[in-house]
Amino acid sequence: MRRYHVTTFGCQMNQHDSERMKGMLESLGYSETDSRDDADVILFNTCSIREAADNRLVAHLGHAKRLKSERPDRIVGVGGCWAQSVKDEVFARFPFVDVAFGPGQVHKLAEFLTSDSLTAQGFFEFEGFTGHLPAKRARDFQAWVQISIGCNCVCSYCIVPSTRGREVSRPPGELVCEVERLAADGVREVTLLGQNVNSYGRDLRGDERASFAELLARLDAIDGIERIRYTSPHPKDMREDVIRAHAELPSLCEHIHLPLQSGSTAVLKRMRRTYTRERYLDRVAMIREHVPDCALTTDIIVGFPGETEADFEQTISVAEEVGYDGAFTFIFSPRRGTEAATLRDQVPHPVKVERLERLVEVIQRRARERAQRFVGRSLEVLIEGPSRTDATRLRGRSRHNKVVNFAGLGSSGDMVEVEITSATSQTLAGTESLLARAAH
Numbered sequence: 001m002r003r004y005h006v007t008t009f010g011c012q013m014n015q016h017d018s019e020r021m022k023g024m025l026e027s028l029g030y031s032e033t034d035s036r037d038d039a040d041v042i043l044f045n046t047c048s049i050r051e052a053a054d055n056r057l058v059a060h061l062g063h064a065k066r067l068k069s070e071r072p073d074r075i076v077g078v079g080g081c082w083a084q085s086v087k088d089e090v091f092a093r094f095p096f097v098d099v100a101f102g103p104g105q106v107h108k109l110a111e112f113l114t115s116d117s118l119t120a121q122g123f124f125e126f127e128g129f130t131g132h133l134p135a136k137r138a139r140d141f142q143a144w145v146q147i148s149i150g151c152n153c154v155c156s157y158c159i160v161p162s163t164r165g166r167e168v169s170r171p172p173g174e175l176v177c178e179v180e181r182l183a184a185d186g187v188r189e190v191t192l193l194g195q196n197v198n199s200y201g202r203d204l205r206g207d208e209r210a211s212f213a214e215l216l217a218r219l220d221a222i223d224g225i226e227r228i229r230y231t232s233p234h235p236k237d238m239r240e241d242v243i244r245a246h247a248e249l250p251s252l253c254e255h256i257h258l259p260l261q262s263g264s265t266a267v268l269k270r271m272r273r274t275y276t277r278e279r280y281l282d283r284v285a286m287i288r289e290h291v292p293d294c295a296l297t298t299d300i301i302v303g304f305p306g307e308t309e310a311d312f313e314q315t316i317s318v319a320e321e322v323g324y325d326g327a328f329t330f331i332f333s334p335r336r337g338t339e340a341a342t343l344r345d346q347v348p349h350p351v352k353v354e355r356l357e358r359l360v361e362v363i364q365r366r367a368r369e370r371a372q373r374f375v376g377r378s379l380e381v382l383i384e385g386p387s388r389t390d391a392t393r394l395r396g397r398s399r400h401n402k403v404v405n406f407a408g409l410g411s412s413g414d415m416v417e418v419e420i421t422s423a424t425s426q427t428l429a430g431t432e433s434l435l436a437r438a439a440h
């Protein structure tokens with residue numbers, strides 16, 4: 001039996017594509033191994049979003065190079081955004097790589113492995129979505145669904161438009177079929193993926209045309225799907241119909257990830273985000289009006305070129321005012337080929353680090369304060385497995401996407417009621433309600 005090993009970097013889109021790579025390899029008769037040393041096919045699904053991602057990849061590739069020199073019949077493959085951004089250069093820089101492919105070319109991996117090709121090959125023209133490919137899901141009851149690829153925005157710091165190209169939406173009928181199939185296969189929770197999910201459908205024509213809110217309604221109607229999540233919306237496209245859908249559609253979860261990036265209108269302008277601080281806060285007010293209990297999370301970049309202390313304080317004040325349930329915070333990283341990499345007034349590294357620390361302190365304090373609203377309540381939790389810190393307890397997620405560690409009797413994939421007894425900035429703790437269990 002030939003074995004494969006996949007290392008995945010980057011976002012959920014890459015996790016989704018890696019499940020497709022694994023599914024394809026299994027249908028070709030390969031089996032997964034936990035150790036790269038034992039693998040006949042060594043794959044990397046790469047990310048290029050920040051410099052740190054590139055550096056980590058180089059260290060991993062060094063390991064693959066050693067393994068390849070020990071046994072030259074092994075295959076080393078590199079897919080994803082970094083591969084797409086360097087294209088055929090990958091073979092000159094890393095001569096031990098046999099196959100390289102971009103995010104729109106995952107299916108070529110199977111073609112390469114079943115051909116007798118002895119020469120290295122690269123595949124970088126977008127040809128299609130990976131949704132129809134067989135998948136090996138990490139959990140039976142949860143699935144990713146890719147609704148669009150690419151991005152039509154021009155955020156000046158971001159490499160994604162150059163690695164994943166223009167936005168292309170999948171027709172709604174095809175997505176409904178895919179989610180019906182997943183439901184029939186035992187999936188209870190789906191997460192819709194796109195770089196900018198709420199501009200979904202604008203490129204579709206005729207009968208296929210549908211807005212993101214319409215797509216949500218059609219997916220909500222599918223029997224067996226109890227939770228729908230999505231990531232990420234862009235604040236400029238966040239419309240009232242989608243916000244209302246959170247209040248109206250039973251399966252659409254009470255959580256919105258709304259990337260802020262900066263709280264300073266001047267910085268937002270140079271980022272080419274096309275919204276102001278006020279417009280962003282207006283969206284937040286609309287969310288809180290329609291769905292008062294909605295969890296809000298965000299992405300923030302500190303140290304964008306030209307960010308002054310006053311600009312940064314504007315970001316801190318949005319973080320204080322909104323009170324996010326959680327946030328991903330990043331130090332600005334200049335990326336090749338992006339506009340922001342060429343801007344003057346790059347912020348010195350120690351200043352970036354100091355700002356990140358101050359921001360994280362505010363984010364965590366507000367998240368801890370916000371989380372107290374759950375204490376004393378009973379929340380619906382989808383069990384994902386044992387707790388990471390205490391194997392006698394269970395771990396799951398609430399509809400708000402909060403991790404809940406609790407004492408209980410359920411198994412992975414069960415939906416249970418948990419009485420919340422305490423909350424930190426990151427997690428909730430509690431006990432499964434046996435009364436609710438008896439009533440079921």
Ligand code: SAH
Pocket residue numbers: 049050151157158159160194195196232233234259261299300301330331332333334335
């Ligand atoms: N399309 C998604 C973004 C994907 S990248 C969206 O707009 O939500 C995820 C996050 O990485 C971005 O939201 C941004 O906060 C961060 N990011 C992107 N490029 C970056 C860069 N050059 N330096 C630092 N952080 C960056």
Ligand code: SF4
Pocket residue numbers: 009010011012013014046047048049080081159160163164
């Ligand atoms: Fe995902 Fe962007 Fe990284 Fe590509 S570059 S893997 S789209 S985060």
Ligand code: F3S
Pocket residue numbers: 151152153154155158159160161195196234
């Ligand atoms: Fe990047 Fe902005 Fe698109 S962060 S993926 S250009 S929405």
